[in-house]
Amino acid sequence: MNSVTAPITWRRWLSVCLLLFIALWFGTLEVRDLIRTDETRYAEIPREMVASGDWITPRLSDLKYFEKPPLQYWATAAAFTAFGPAAWTARLWTALTGALAIWLTWFTLRRLTSSTTTPNLAGTASAIPWLGAGMLASSLFWIGGGHINSLDMGLSFFMHATLCCLLLALHADHTHAPLQARRWMLASWASMALAVMSKGLIGIVLPGGVLVVYILLTRDWRCLRRLEWLRGLALFFAITAPWFILVSLRNPEFPEFFFIHEHFQRFVSKGHRREGPPWYFIPILLAGLLPWTSWLFKALWQGVCQLLPALKRPQAMPFEQRQTLLLWLWVGLIFVFFSVSSSKLPGYILPIFPALCMLLAPQLAATANRSLRWHALAVTVVTGIFAAAIALLYPQQINKDLFYRDLYWQYAEILLLCLGLLVTASAITAWLAHRHRQQPQPSWSAYLLLGLASFVAGHGILLGHQVLSPSSSARVMAQTLSPYLETDTPLYSVDIFEHGLLFYTQRPAILVATKDEMYLGVAQEPHKQIPDLAQFAQRWQQEKKAIALVKPDRLPELTALGVKFDIRYQDQRRILISKPLTSPTQ
Template identity: 25%
Template sequence: MRAIGRATSAGMIRRRTASRSLSNRSSIQRACMASSQPDTGMPRPYGERLEVCHAGWLVGALLLMCIPLFFGNLGARDLWTPDEPKYGQVVREMLDGGNWLLLQFNGQPYPDKPPLFFWAAAVCAAVAGGVSELTMRMPSAVSACLAIITVFFLGRRLFGQLTGFVAGIVLATSLKFAWQGRYGETDAMLAFFVLAALTAFWFGHTARESGPRWRLLAWAFMGLGTMTKGPVAFLLPLATLVLFFAWRGELRRLREMRFGVGFGILVLLTLPWLLTVMKKGGSGVSEQMLWHHIIVRFFSGFNHLRPPYHYVVRFFEEFAPWSVFAPTAIAVAFLRAPRGFGKQPAMAPGPEAADPARRDWALREGWAFLLAWFLAMLVFFSLSPTKQGVYILPLYPSAAVMVARVLVESIGKPQGWESKTVRVASVILFAGVVLASVAAVVGYAYAPAVVGETVSRNVVAGFAACLSLVALAGVVLLSRRAAAYALTTFALLAYVAQVGLHAGLLHRLDAIKSAKPLCQKTLAVMKPEDGWAIYGMMKPAYVFYTGRTALVLHDKDPEVRTKVRAFFSSDRRVFCVMKRSELQEVQDAAGRPLTVAVKHTVGKHSMVVASNSP
């Protein structure tokens, strides 16, 4: 019996020891897992809830946010000059003529852009039963949503889940990105493919075994971007990588991109279409596409000429409202990622980066990557004399992640200089919102001729009052050091402003911005056999909204007077749209009195449609 008792006691001791050992091991594992989580900079439990939340829930929240922002009333606004009506007409002629490879506009080859955006819009139009405002903007809206989700995963990989979530909100509610996500042209799609390519590179750069596959995926995204807007889609990512590796002092690591295979993917995706265009369009179309719209546009410029600092100013204007935090974010990036900071390979935040030193290394390298991305694209486009604000849209995701990281850190470390500058910027921004709201109401009262009856005074006043109240609430929260709630208020303010502007107000300006009413009046007096012309410069809206091929009578053409006389001397009835100020000039060239069939104001111009028949 004693032996049995001793055996039983020994067994119980062994079980307690094993249980204690297992408990200690579990505690160690939990501690390791906790230390392996990226430093969010947020005080628990606020930040911890989002860090440990399943990524699918956060993706779902971002998608729900995107639905009203990018799809609400998406087709309510008419296609506005210059690009939307032109692209709409290209898609219409693609569907009507069945030629999906050689793009055409107004019956002539259109070599300005590759076809991927137009293919996407044509598919939407085919499904919907015709080209419309909604179908033309759908590719941009979908691209914007994909970009928001991609920037979430990029921010999550770089700094943690909370930073990724905030970065998605920042990008979605920045002024220019929200606009392009609802605009029927190629730039939102290009921005997504450039973002996807650089995100794939970073995943490959920080992966152990799947790195080569991620890099091949990056090349595929660059190829799709090239089919959207040309070689800029692979030049921008490559410029970013060159600067990033040069910053680290490791240019030799560019070989990891496998340029031979990568350019093979580019050729595979683009060459079949390019050869078809060269064969069907002839040397003239090829020269226009490859020389005029790529080389000449970039190096010498033929329109939109601006000084070298233009993009710095435009970024701070069009990344609003988050641009007030951009100087702090860029300064932090310079401080955290000094040049040539080492040769140690990157480690992705996660269980394998449990060591604080390795985790800090990964965070520093992430800052270097984002800063290289921002600077490379800013310098790249600043070197070209041709400048438009939309060109720098691909650098917005890097700015969004940097700003998001600074905002998250400023909440968790309220005593740092970064937090103090963020608080000052927030107060300035909130005050600016209140002043802008007051200015909008006062401006509306003193400028009724500008907006007329298109926007109700009560609507403007109510919208401005709501924004002001939210801004004041944010100031109160900041004064009480409730920074997390102030940030939430700020994001809500930006979101409500963007949704209200795009889904609720802009379509009301069609009466003074759109050419559609003039075209509808013209179609009411025209017959199918009547001729149609545009005097001055080509205005695509008069082609799209009449559905007619137009003769363009360029006012700079030396033979324009002869062409005008021949057009109005036709045996059939003809109509020509022009500015009211050009009517006498056209009548003199026609050598006969003309009848004004339609009058309408489009934008800041008073337009008339003149005919050779009473």
């Protein structure tokens, strides 16, 4: 390939990859039904915002719901207003912020590597931004996070924007561009404010903690003066304060619940059934970073070898090493923070993935083909182990839900097919690297093949989950119910709360003998719920038409209380009943 045709060929390849990215990243949002619990919860709250016209007080099943701030609710409600409530509009904000984080990774690395010549950001400098963005786009966990409707991706994007703007501000100050440094620092404050509006105080606590540790380790006291405190704090509060003030004025119970219960108590308490061992996030990190996991160990070792000696004389530490240190602190402190927390969910460590890709991109760019083949073989082995584990352990999960046994077997086949694609691609990557082992530069075609295979496999794993919709979603159940629902037909939820049924029937449910996450709303508006089965039985007798979602083990109690019903839908976990006279023709 000569020097004239090479840029044209790679430009075409980049165009093809970009089109494939857009097609799969955004074009598949409607393929899967919304699944429980986060996806339907964070779709139903914005739907009720649009229906009620109240965009200040979030509500779920017409009860106050103050667990999280409203930024994603507002974005999704705007999408519902413009395009109507649907799976793709519910996931649009998550997909958009995930894609923007990939672009921001490319943009930041491009600015940081354009003038560096140090080993920390060495390799083929022009390839580093593309490698960083490509790694993030093809990491299995990032693909999943970008297509599951939860708050973690929006938080991750704005936290990543906070970090990137801080890096760019420090870089501009280092290159004597004070105006640019000021603008990037203010952008960092704004991003931090939007992170707070995405998921709470964690959006400022974690970036602030990382920056404090960075300053203490580097003894870079000038950094404190470059933070634009007055303008930054003014901008931060201009973005965050209006909603917090309004919602507190309308709901005096909000400050204690949101700031004390949802932040401090949730971090130290195990009452939310989200606890896990200290190593909980390690397998999630190693599997989620595939197919780039093996480079993590090399980068970590090099970081330790380079940074620990430099920290003995922090004032003499080169600026590029300071950037690397800040990135490692971001990854390490956030990982440790959530590892020691009493509340753990897989998506909590999503914010570290963009920073990891920024750290690993120079490693990939500097990897010789002799080393690349061993990395690719490691991916082949690890992915093969995952496939074997699924083949051996998945039948145990299937036996837990015999009602949908055939569907679980179908999904197992899809999982093995997608992992088989990744195993095949990594084996070919190893062969390509071996074939070009005499070349000093890495085989870019090998990286491209590995990234594309992972990108396609990740989407295949997601899209294949649709076969489990009858078990994991409420859409089929709601469709079965629709002939029996009229505008004035009440919907009861008896000792079970299915967010998806609310979204797909587009109506709130009256809670019966259940509180769980709704206990604050129930306490504030007790007249909107029924406290026990006896009162529900009385209400049921008075209704001309009614629908109720119940647990299977509750039916004998209801029968003993004289509740008469027809079963309209049933599976292993849930049953829909209606008044006996309720039918499509009556």
